[in-house]
Amino acid sequence: MTSYLDASLPTRSEHLWRYTPWSRVHPTKVDELPTIGEVVVESEDTVLKIVPKRSIQHGNDIARIFLDEVLENTHILALENETNHVHIRAGGHAVAAHIHIESKQSSSVMFHLTGEAEWVGLWLTGNILPNSQLSVGLINELSTDTVLVRTDNWNVERDGDFELATLSLGGQRIKSDIRTTLSGSNSNHKQFIAVHGHGTRHDDHHVEIHHQQPHSNSKLTVNAACDDRSHSVGTGALTIDDDAQHTDAGQIFRNLLLSPSARAEAIPELEVMANEVAAAHGAASAPIDSTQMHYLMSRGLSQEEATAMLVEGFLVDSFVEVRSDSVREAMQTRLTVHLECQLLG
Amino acid sequence: MTQDAQEAVGDYRYGFHDPESATIRFDKGLSEQVVRDISELKNEPEWMTDIRVKAYKHFVEREMPTWGNCDSLEGINFDNVTYFLRSSDKTEKNWDDVPEDIKRTFDRLGIPEAEQKWLGGVTAQYESEAVYHSIREDLEEQGVIFLDMDSGLKEYPELVKKYFGTVVPHSDNKFSALNTAVWSGGSFIYVPKGIHVEMPVQAYFRINAKNMGQFERTLIIADEGSSLHYVEGCTAPTYSTDSLHSAVVELIAMEGAKIRYSTVQNWSANVYNLVTKRGVAHKNATVEWVDGNIGSKLTMKYPSVLLKGEGAHAEIISVAYAGTGQHQDAGAKVHHLAPNTTSNILSKSISKGGGRSSYRGMLQVTPKANGCRSKVVCDALMLDEDSRSDTYPTMEIGNSTADLEHEASVSKISGDQLFYLMSRGHSEEEAMGLIVNGFFEPFTRELPMEYAVELNRLLELEMEGSIG
Numbered sequence: 047m048t049s050y051l052d053a054s055l056p057t058r059s060e061h062l063w064r065y066t067p068w069s070r071v072h073p074t075k076v077d078e079l080p081t082i083g084e085v086v087v088e089s090e091d092t093v094l095k096i097v098p099k100r101s102i103q104h105g106n107d108i109a110r111i112f113l114d115e116v117l118e119n120t121h122i123l124a125l126e127n128e129t130n131h132v133h134i135r136a137g138g139h140a141v142a143a144h145i146h147i148e149s150k151q152s153s154s155v156m157f158h159l160t161g162e163a164e165w166v167g168l169w170l171t172g173n174i175l176p177n178s179q180l181s182v183g184l185i186n187e188l189s190t191d192t193v194l195v196r197t198d199n200w201n202v203e204r205d206g207d208f209e210l211a212t213l214s215l216g217g218q219r220i221k222s223d224i225r226t227t228l229s230g231s232n233s234n235h236k237q238f239i240a241v242h243g244h245g246t247r248h249d250d251h252h253v254e255i256h257h258q259q260p261h262s263n264s265k266l267t268v269n270a271a272c273d274d275r276s277h278s279v280g281t282g283a284l285t286i287d288d289d290a291q292h293t294d295a296g297q298i299f300r301n302l303l304l305s306p307s308a309r310a311e312a313i314p315e316l317e318v319m320a321n322e323v324a325a326a327h328g329a330a331s332a333p334i335d336s337t338q339m340h341y342l343m344s345r346g347l348s349q350e351e352a353t354a355m356l357v358e359g360f361l362v363d364s365f366v367e368v369r370s371d372s373v374r375e376a377m378q379t380r381l382t383v384h385l386e387c388q389l390l391g
Numbered sequence: 392m393t394q395d396a397q398e399a400v401g402d403y404r405y406g407f408h409d410p411e412s413a414t415i416r417f418d419k420g421l422s423e424q425v426v427r428d429i430s431e432l433k434n435e436p437e438w439m440t441d442i443r444v445k446a447y448k449h450f451v452e453r454e455m456p457t458w459g460n461c462d463s464l465e466g467i468n469f470d471n472v473t474y475f476l477r478s479s480d481k482t483e484k485n486w487d488d489v490p491e492d493i494k495r496t497f498d499r500l501g502i503p504e505a506e507q508k509w510l511g512g513v514t515a516q517y518e519s520e521a522v523y524h525s526i527r528e529d530l531e532e533q534g535v536i537f538l539d540m541d542s543g544l545k546e547y548p549e550l551v552k553k554y555f556g557t558v559v560p561h562s563d564n565k566f567s568a569l570n571t572a573v574w575s576g577g578s579f580i581y582v583p584k585g586i587h588v589e590m591p592v593q594a595y596f597r598i599n600a601k602n603m604g605q606f607e608r609t610l611i612i613a614d615e616g617s618s619l620h621y622v623e624g625c626t627a628p629t630y631s632t633d634s635l636h637s638a639v640v641e642l643i644a645m646e647g648a649k650i651r652y653s654t655v656q657n658w659s660a661n662v663y664n665l666v667t668k669r670g671v672a673h674k675n676a677t678v679e680w681v682d683g684n685i686g687s688k689l690t691m692k693y694p695s696v697l698l699k700g701e702g703a704h705a706e707i708i709s710v711a712y713a714g715t716g717q718h719q720d721a722g723a724k725v726h727h728l729a730p731n732t733t734s735n736i737l738s739k740s741i742s743k744g745g746g747r748s749s750y751r752g753m754l755q756v757t758p759k760a761n762g763c764r765s766k767v768v769c770d771a772l773m774l775d776e777d778s779r780s781d782t783y784p785t786m787e788i789g790n791s792t793a794d795l796e797h798e799a800s801v802s803k804i805s806g807d808q809l810f811y812l813m814s815r816g817h818s819e820e821e822a823m824g825l826i827v828n829g830f831f832e833p834f835t836r837e838l839p840m841e842y843a844v845e846l847n848r849l850l851e852l853e854m855e856g857s858i859g
Contacts, residue, residue: 057457059457272791288776288777291776301788303790303793304791305791306758306790306791306792307758308791309787309788309789310786311785311786311787311788312784312785312788313783313784313786314782314784314799315783316780316781316783316801317779318779318780318781318801319779320773320776321775321776322776322803323773323801323802324800324801324802325800325801325802326798326799326800326801327797328798329784329795329796329797330795330796330797331788331793331794331795332794332795333791333792333793
């Protein structure tokens with residue numbers, strides 16, 4: 047395997063690194079391999095097993111090569127027909143964790159990511175076995191100065207069903223690269239991402255979904271509300287292999303720009319090599335609807351309250367299709383609390 | 392045509408070639424001396440020679456582009472290209488004076504007939520330079536300038552100097568640098584204030600020689616409140632070795648002006664078609680690109696519009712047909728630089744026989760561009776399981792008041808539509824042809840009728856043998 051110091055650094059012409067170069071999210075300098083501490087990972091129910099780091103395919107991605115080299119352990123979360131909450135607490139200078147989920151039957155897990163570390167690396171992996179269902183939710187409430195590098199690798203096998211929801215509220219600079227492979231026929235995947243940009247947050251979500259087998263379905267929804275001087279980036283890469291006939295795949299990216307200095311980028315890419323498919327994507331960007339604003343303000347809400355309510359409605363809408371009640375409710379509750387806190391300053 | 396030649400040409404009806412009868416032909420390969428020789432041969436002013444040399448140096452140093460299907464560009468051997476070939480000593484104004492062999496080619500392409508019927512003016516470019524050029528007298532009297540670019544530089548040097556390279560500078564990309572260094576031919580058009588050119592003007596570009604590079608340069612300026620429709624067609628013979636077409640087109644629409652630029656590109660499947668097309672729209676001006684890509688081995692073409700003035704509008708309609716061995720990497724770029732600017736992009740593509748079609752787009756809204764609106768729609772049809780369709784849209788939004796939409800879909804021909812047409816007596820092949828023509832209809836209805844008919848015939852030819 048390529049070692050980090052021998053690996054070639056990505057250029058900005060690469061789709062993945064166009065808006066958030068690796069140098070901006072590396073914990074120190076790109077030609078260094080600093081010592082990285084461990085994140086505290088605690089499960090409310092299931093016992094987490096810690097084993098020496100499992101080797102993972104990094105696909106020549108620089109962030110994965112880096113994490114592969116600095117991580118020492120893997121946290122194994124074995125779920126069987128249960129609902130679980132896992133707290134990931136990041137303290138210190140630079141910390142990282144690799145969490146691998148082994149799931150059977152129908153399970154769900156909520157990750158709560160908090161802490162004040164300067165740099166956090168998080169690698170989530172999992173295999174959704176044939177005929178099993180897994181719902182994963184992740185709420186990022188890191189401190190306002192934290193840099194987060196998140197990489198995900200998920201594999202969905204035959205008749206597997208996987209949903210992944212992300213609520214991104216915290217951190218200063220976020221680079222998430224979430225990759226899902228639908229390697230089994232009749233597999234299903236739904237992914238929901240809601241981003242609230244405030245202050246000078248820079249939140250970059252890259253989502254790759256790869257259909258390898260026939261009759262596989264996927265749906266991606268990304269809603270980003272950007273306020274102040276925040277910057278949201280959403281890039282998608284949907285690939286349908288020539289064997290993956292009868293695939294139904296869709297991606298939608300929506301941006302709501304709340305301030306004159308906020309920025310948003312959307313690049314939903316589509317590569318289709320099979321002809322018997324339905325593949326579509328859409329992207330939209332717009333300011334707050336003045337009619338809705340007028341309606342709420344005419345009922346006595348201040349401009350800030352009306353804006354918060356519309357933002358909440360816009361972001362909550364990302365999660366309406368989440369099947370797991372525990373994941374959906376956790377997402378909606380945290381979002382409401384976050385926006386109320388913002389409103390109260 | 393001999394039987395062998397016929398076989399080589401296949402279904403491509405413009406695949407014939409005439410014996411080369413060059414009066415001047417440069418050796419293959421590019422150097423500073425070649426650039427200077429081209430300029431000297433054309434008796435150009437010193438400032439143009441300097442621009443060419445500067446561009447050549449930039450071309451040598453510049454990396455290959457990273458936007459597009461860049462891996463395919465490695466097949467280009469710049470040393471095996473002829474950069475200048477003159478087939479006729481002068482540009483004729485009378486069709487009868489055009490050299491017989493060249494006239495025969497354009498007769499077969501139907502140029503003189505089209506001119507008589509419906510064109511305001513025509514330029515026919517054969518290899519590196521224009522061989523025939525004419526403009527209707529009434530337009531000339533109104534002060535409309537329509538010349539080939541070489542004559543434009545000779546007769547209106549100040550106008551060319553003022554605008555040349557202002558929209559697409561030589562440093563824009565490697566291929567714009569190459570074009571600026573070795574450009575030859577193309578069209579130069581100036582429409583004075585308030586003049587509306589009712590009939591389209593046309594240029595026809597033909598590569599005849601093997602391993603030829605055609606580097607035409609087109610500059611169109613529509614002064615305040617004027618309008619123009621420019622149409623270009625392109626063909627080349629089918630050889631076993633590759634040719635290179637690397638044009639630069641610059642459009643300038645002044646306040647309230649409108650330019651529509653229509654292209655039906657039908658290069659043979661051995662041509663690399665790498666074109667930089669860009670327009671600037673000033674206050675309340677409109678720039679429209681109507682762009683059809685049927686031929687070529689690889690097309691990388693992303694017509695662009697810089698919406699520089701308040702209220703400016705861009706309209707881009709692009710269709711692509713990718714058959715066996717072809718990659719149509721086409722798209723559109725619109726930069727909203729001023730408030731209340733609007734744009735519409737419609738892209739349609741068909742992939743068949745292992746062909747690959749890609750939409751690659753850029754939609755940018757800068758912080759100063761308040762109240763912009765834009766809509767992008769990409770539809771792709773896949774006709775068989777060997778083909779491929781990609782969509783790579785980019786939206787960069789730096790203004791909170793912008794209202795933008797993008798949607799794309801990839802599908803196959805609907806079984807219901809096929810069944811309906813076949814139940815009314817059409818064969819499967821005819822039914823597919825009708826559906827494909829209908830799919831491209833938003834594009835063909837924007838073309839002058841003769842072009843629309845021609846395009847439908849070309850598509851029918853391409854669709855032949857698509858069943859079984």
